[in-house]
Amino acid sequence: MPHKTRLVALTLSLAIAACAQTRQTSQLAPPPSVDAAAQPAAASWLADVSAISDGSVAGDRRSAIQRRLHGMGVQWRGVPFAAGEHRGENLLADVSGAADAPLLLLGAHSDKVDAGHGATDNASGSAVVLALAERFKREPLQHHRVAVAFWDLEERGLLGAKAYVADGAVKPALYVNFDVFGWGDTLWMMTPDPNQPLVAATREASDAAALGLSAGDKYPPSDHLAFVKAGWPAVSYSLIGAGEIQLILDAYAGKKNKTQAKVMQVIHSDADTVGQIEPVAAARGVAAIEQALRRWDAQSQ
Secondary structure, eight states, X not given: OTTHHHHHHHHHHHHHHHHHSOXXXXXXXXXXXXXXXXXXXXXXXXXXHHHHHTOSSHHHHHHHHHHHHHHHTOOEEEEEEEETTEEEEEEEEEEESOTTSOEEEEEEEOOOOSSSOOIIIIIHHHHHHHHHHHHHHHSOOSSOEEEEEEESOGGGTSHHHHHHHHTTOOOOSEEEEEEEEOSOSEEEEEOSOTTOHHHHHHHHHHHHTTOEEEEESOXXXXXXXXXXXXXXXXXXEEEEOTTHHHHHHHHHTTOOOSSXXXXXXXXXXXXXXXXXXXXXXXXXXXXXXXXXXXXXXXXXX
């Protein structure tokens, strides 16, 4: 994109202005200091979303991720796989931690459907994984090693994540998935177990960030399902508006509502562009999840 830098700066400034407006949510609006602190992280995250979503094909999107990992000093590896007539390639990278420590695997799908730029679905989630990789490389966890995965062909039926599980890869102590992390006031957390320690840690961190939390097992299909169905521990996060959650669940259940959630109007369409993204909100969400994972790790023995 010829004017990419200008576009990123313009989009960020518009997003910051939008976030500064008073909105009716289930949470108190964050104090100005919270958004001010998030702005540098927001700019970095938005640059990653833009670089990934500039790629019109899977290989170009992976290349953007590879360049970012290389810039962090993280060595990545491509893992080709086949699923019937489909051929894909996952990206895997070790980030930090001792080789014999339990594995915390963070992942998101990097592919998209043909329509749109796949900014929300799922350059946004891939950018969250990159942001967390950078933070956990700079300051490793105490009790877990961290690795990251960028799955291919999620849109064809979670094929990349299924290939990882089927290949007998290392079973993580926990897999954390990110899909559709573009805007809003609420972290939506898929967890089969409401007593999973990460739920309480996420609630504490989201409260501190003035974000809502909706945690439970009702959640759209994404790569976490490949792990859950194999009996491997997994959760997934999205960042959206609180009022969208039930509307999204209704849509996946085939119910017809007069009001349609923003996410259902954006994903898998030509509307899925960087212009839909709220980078300051996403940066607050990333910071909250980082703190939640650090609390969860500190409690692990």
